[in-house]
Amino acid sequence: MTVVERREIALVDLLDRLLAGGVVITGDITLRIADVDLVRIDLNALISSVNEAVPSPFEEVV
Amino acid sequence: MTGLRYVYAVCRPFGTPLQAELTGIGGAPPALLHHHGLVAVVSTVPEADFSEEALKAHLEDLDWLSAAARAHEGVVDALTTVTTPLPLRLATVFRDDSAVRTMIEAREDHFRSLLDRLHDRVEWGVKVYLEAGPAESADTAQAPAPARPASGRDYLRRRRESSHAQEEKWQRAERFAHGLHERLAERAEEFRLHPAQNPALSGTRGQNVLNAAYLVSRKHSEEFVELVDRTKDEAAGIRVELTGPWAAYSFTGEAKS
Numbered sequence: 646m647t648v649v650e651r652r653e654i655a656l657v658d659l660l661d662r663l664l665a666g667g668v669v670i671t672g673d674i675t676l677r678i679a680d681v682d683l684v685r686i687d688l689n690a691l692i693s694s695v696n697e698a699v700p701s702p703f704e705e706v707v
Numbered sequence: 708m709t710g711l712r713y714v715y716a717v718c719r720p721f722g723t724p725l726q727a728e729l730t731g732i733g734g735a736p737p738a739l740l741h742h743h744g745l746v747a748v749v750s751t752v753p754e755a756d757f758s759e760e761a762l763k764a765h766l767e768d769l770d771w772l773s774a775a776a777r778a779h780e781g782v783v784d785a786l787t788t789v790t791t792p793l794p795l796r797l798a799t800v801f802r803d804d805s806a807v808r809t810m811i812e813a814r815e816d817h818f819r820s821l822l823d824r825l826h827d828r829v830e831w832g833v834k835v836y837l838e839a840g841p842a843e844s845a846d847t848a849q850a851p852a853p854a855r856p857a858s859g860r861d862y863l864r865r866r867r868e869s870s871h872a873q874e875e876k877w878q879r880a881e882r883f884a885h886g887l888h889e890r891l892a893e894r895a896e897e898f899r900l901h902p903a904q905n906p907a908l909s910g911t912r913g914q915n916v917l918n919a920a921y922l923v924s925r926k927h928s929e930e931f932v933e934l935v936d937r938t939k940d941e942a943a944g945i946r947v948e949l950t951g952p953w954a955a956y957s958f959t960g961e962a963k964s
Contacts, residue, residue, distance in 0.1 A: 656769075657909040658832060658950050659776040661901045661918070666956035667796035668717070668821070670810060 710751035712801045715782045716792035716954070717811070717818050718746045723789040732778045742808045743815050748786060749807060757800045766798075783954045791826050793818060794954045821959060829928060829952035831921045833891060833935055834904070836913035836946040837880040876944065877916075883942050884917035890938075894931050895921035899957040913946055920957035928952060 713732055720741065731737045731750040740747040755761060765771040779797055786792035801807045811818070856862035892898045903915040923931045935949045 654777075654780065654950065655909060655911070656773050656776065657904050659780055660772075661832075661904070662794075662830075662920075662953060662956035663776050663779055663797040665901065666899075666920075666959060667794045667799075668818075668959045669796050670714075670799050670814070 709754045711754050711757050712749045712803055712807050713752040713757070714795050714799045714801065714807060714810075715748045715750070715779060716786055716794045717822075718748065718786060718790045718792045719822055720744070720746050721790040725789075726785060729782065729785050730778070731782045732775055737782050740804055740807055742811045745811055745815060745818055747807050747811060748782060748792070749804075750782075752800065757798070762798060783956075787829065787952065787954050791822065791828065792954050793821050793825065793959060794956050825922070825955045825958060827926070828896065828922050828924050828955060828958075830955045830957055831895075831923055831928070831931060831935075831952060832948075832950035833887070833917065833919050833921065834915060834948045834950075835880065835884040835887060835917035836911065836948070837876060837916055838913040838944050838946055877914075879942070880914075880916045880945055883945055887938055887947070888917060888919055890934065891919070891921055891931070894927065894934060895923050897922040897958055901957070916945075920953075922955055922958045925952075 715731065715737060725737060725739070729737060732752050733750075733756070735750040735752065737748050737750045740749050756765060765775070776797060783792055783794045801810065856865055888898075888900075899920045901918040901920060903918050904911075906914065909915070921931070932949065935947060939947050
């Protein structure tokens with residue numbers, strides 16, 4: 646098989662899978678900390694905080 | 708300090724032992740918890756880090772999140788070398804082994820059907836980027852004098868041309884990505900389209916046009932990888948990136964495609 650060079654996995658690729666994928670277990674667990682919404686909200690907060698620091702390269706004054 | 712049970716994945720029993728040096732979240736060695744013919748791969752994590760409050764704060768800390776995500780993936784990746792694991796979402800934690808067993812009992816049919824569907828299959832990630840063209844940077848960097856517009860009208864004309872050229876590049880990249888996706892989807896059993904990645908977060912060059920995941924049997928993976936490899940030089944100004952093989956994280960929901 647073709648060996649795909651395995652550089653260090655990018656964090657975004659991990660987060661695409663670990664925060665948006667994987668089996669979600671909610672319900673009658675003792676702790677409801679794996680709640681999807683909680684994780685999504687926090688990731689959104691994280692992304693928007695990163696965005697504020699880096700303006701869009703396509704923003705043009707017309 | 709009390710410990711909680713962190714669950715990485717659920718598998719069918721497998722004969723090979725885990726690598727002795729394998730560590731999970733916080734450096735703890737993962738253990739196998741057998742129950743009802745299934746295996747939960749677990750490790751002990753400190754309650755101080757995984758209580759609801761603490762976790763909420765941790766998830767906003769990019770360094771903590773990154774370390775946890777890499778540790779989670781490290782364990783799941785080790786499992787893919789010996790079996791086909793069903794990965795759980797990051798930060799799935801239970802009070803103790805007994806709560807993990809109760810969870811398995813409540814979901815064993817679902818786990819079994821997912822494990823059957825994913826058996827001997829892996830996930831490949833394919834991303835397409837529109838590269839920032841060398842022409843634009845050369846214009847501004849190397850030839851500032853001729854690039855200076857002679858008049859306001861001239862300036863506006865150039866602005867229109869430049870944005871028109873950018874639009875055409877986007878359309879070309881999207882057509883390429885669409886064509887590539889069609890070819891890859893044909894070879895895959897299922898696919899998922901993830902939202903385009905934010906360049907600020909990914910830190911990669913270019914604009915992400917396609918961010919897809921494909922479920923492919925191990926048997927057909929070589930062919931799939933070669934197909935992606937061949938497309939890499941097909942279009943100028945467009946970059947194709949392959950990641951994987953991953954455990955089938957993107958395919959643990961209901962089958963769609």
